[in-house]
Amino acid sequence: MRDSAQKIAILGASRGLGRALCLHIQTQGPASELFVASRKEMALREIRRGQDSLLVADFTKADDQARLQSALFEFRPNSIFYVAGGGPFGDFEKKEWKDHQWAFDLNFAFPAKLLHTMLADPSWSEFLRQFVWIGSAIAGEKPDPQAASYAAAKHAARGLVSSLQKEAAKKFDIALYEPGYMATEMLPPHAWPRQQGLAKSAEDEARELWQWSQTRIK
Numbered sequence: 001m002r003d004s005a006q007k008i009a010i011l012g013a014s015r016g017l018g019r020a021l022c023l024h025i026q027t028q029g030p031a032s033e034l035f036v037a038s039r040k041e042m043a044l045r046e047i048r049r050g051q052d053s054l055l056v057a058d059f060t061k062a063d064d065q066a067r068l069q070s071a072l073f074e075f076r077p078n079s080i081f082y083v084a085g086g087g088p089f090g091d092f093e094k095k096e097w098k099d100h101q102w103a104f105d106l107n108f109a110f111p112a113k114l115l116h117t118m119l120a121d122p123s124w125s126e127f128l129r130q131f132v133w134i135g136s137a138i139a140g141e142k143p144d145p146q147a148a149s150y151a152a153a154k155h156a157a158r159g160l161v162s163s164l165q166k167e168a169a170k171k172f173d174i175a176l177y178e179p180g181y182m183a184t185e186m187l188p189p190h191a192w193p194r195q196q197g198l199a200k201s202a203e204d205e206a207r208e209l210w211q212w213s214q215t216r217i218k
């Protein structure tokens with residue numbers, strides 16, 4: 001790897017926005033070495049290049065969270081994009097509690113814990129310049145009926161990041177990027193935003209996300 005290559009970790013890289021971000025960086029970004037992680041190994045293998053690192057992990061499982069944290073520390077990323085997200089769809093009370101717990105863990109508790117570790121241990125700031133958390137322009141601020149636990153977690157992400165941004169200067173940039181509707185697997189084909197042409201492609205959103213993230217650390 002060239003010394004000047006940026007080391008970028010994309011957590012939730014197998015599909016949708018995370019995959020599009022990997023492909024954007026690989027084709028139009030700077031020289032880079034990527035760290036890609038999520039549950040689906042085959043999909044990760046498809047986007048990984050020779051020099052990249054790959055970790056198969058379920059971000060809601062304690063053992064996998066610990067493995068991911070150590071592997072990330074070893075990789076020494078300059079930037080981390082926490083893209084993974086999801087949640088149960090339907091009336092709150094009709095879903096089991098474990099499904100809501102899953103949404104809280106995936107969309108809030110785990111990235112919050114990661115961020116806490118990275119801020120509390122100064123050795124992370126020897127290499128880390130930026131942590132970008134993907135929220136939601138819709139669920140981060142407004143009610144999202146049928147997706148209450150997902151919306152609660154996205155609201156919590158906004159509360160945490162906006163509060164940290166007002167605390168004394170941190171050793172690395174902490175950013176919340178909140179996309180609108182995107183035409184990914186998360187949004188079913190019959191969903192009204194797709195039908196009304198309101199869903200952006202993951203590729204367009206990834207390009208904007210990358211450009212926005214770079215302007216913050218110039």
Ligand SMILES: NC(=O)c1ccc[n+]([C@@H]2O[C@H](COP(=O)([O-])OP(=O)(O)OC[C@H]3O[C@@H](n4cnc5c(N)ncnc54)[C@H](OP(=O)(O)O)[C@@H]3O)[C@@H](O)[C@H]2O)c1
Binds near residue numbers: 082180
């Ligand atoms: N699509 C939208 O309309 C929309 C709107 C606003 C915000 N967002 C946000 O944008 C981000 C990307 O969404 P997307 O539309 O690209 O979603 P997506 O196509 O469903 O992709 C979700 C990604 O998260 C990973 N993931 C899910 N559960 C995981 C787990 N337990 N452990 C590890 N990885 C996990 C998936 O990988 P594996 O399946 O391989 O684990 C996949 O790479 C999310 O944070 C989402 O909340 C989406």
